[in-house]
Amino acid sequence: MHPASLQKAFKTALMKAGIAKTASVHKLRHGFATHLLENSYDIRTIPELLGHTNLQTTMIYTHVAKKNVFGVRSPLDK
Structure with missing residues (x-):
């Protein structure tokens, strides 16, 4: 399907x-x-799901939430 048709x-x-x-x-x-990203999915698998060949593309595209980039959650987020 053409992107314009989908839109x-x-x-x-x-x-x-x-x-x-x-x-x-x-x-x-x-x-x-x-x-x-916010739910701590592995940052290396997200580009595969989005069809990106470069992790940097994913990082820019998603405006990465700093608190969860490395899968670490603050106790204050609970």
Whole structure:
């Protein structure tokens, strides 16, 4: 499916669902990567899930949450 077609179908689904927030397929992808990082998924597997060949691309793309980059959680986050 062409990216523009996917975006159009996504916008149509948002309208039918009555969701007025601005959203895009890119934001879904960004959110997916960010949630993986925030939940301490292995940073080396996330690029594979996103189709990135370079870890640096993933790091830029997801605006890495500093508190969870190394899988370490602060007791204050609980």
